[in-house]
Amino acid sequence: MKSGSNGKVQASIYGLAIIAIYTLFGTMIAVLFGAEFSKWISTHWIPNDLFFLIIIIFAASFFGYFEITMPNWLVNKSVSAEDKGGTIGTVFMAFTLVLVSFSCAGPIVQRTKIGQYCS
Numbered sequence: 347m348k349s350g351s352n353g354k355v356q357a358s359i360y361g362l363a364i365i366a367i368y369t370l371f372g373t374m375i376a377v378l379f380g381a382e383f384s385k386w387i388s389t390h391w392i393p394n395d396l397f398f399l400i401i402i403i404f405a406a407s408f409f410g411y412f413e414i415t416m417p418n419w420l421v422n423k424s425v426s427a428e429d430k431g432g433t434i435g436t437v438f439m440a441f442t443l444v445l446v447s448f449s450c451a452g453p454i455v456q457r458t459k460i461g462q463y464c465s
């Protein structure tokens with residue numbers, strides 16, 4: 347497969363994974379906890395402050411104040427799986443984006459026609 351084609355396939359997987367993850371988690375949260383919980387977790391100050399603190403901790407580590415290291419067993423497992431293909435890595439990149447952007451996207455969904463079906 348040509349590298350240009352591979353890039354388009356990976357980009358498509360990335361986009362579809364974002365859609366699938368939002369749909370899956372949104373449906374699970376609405377069914378298990380109700381729409382009010384998803385509204386609370388995306389707009390209330392407590393979860394948003396927790397997300398903020400996590401980002402500050404990662405930033406401090408990035409700037410060299412301390413070092414966050416992964417457990418050796420996890421690093422070894424990751425290294426051994428590097429040559430098996432990049433699709434799962436693309437899905438995990440999409441999952442990371444969903445986690446980081448949830449507090450931005452949640453309130454928008456709640457205020458649109460889509461949010462009317464959740465409440």
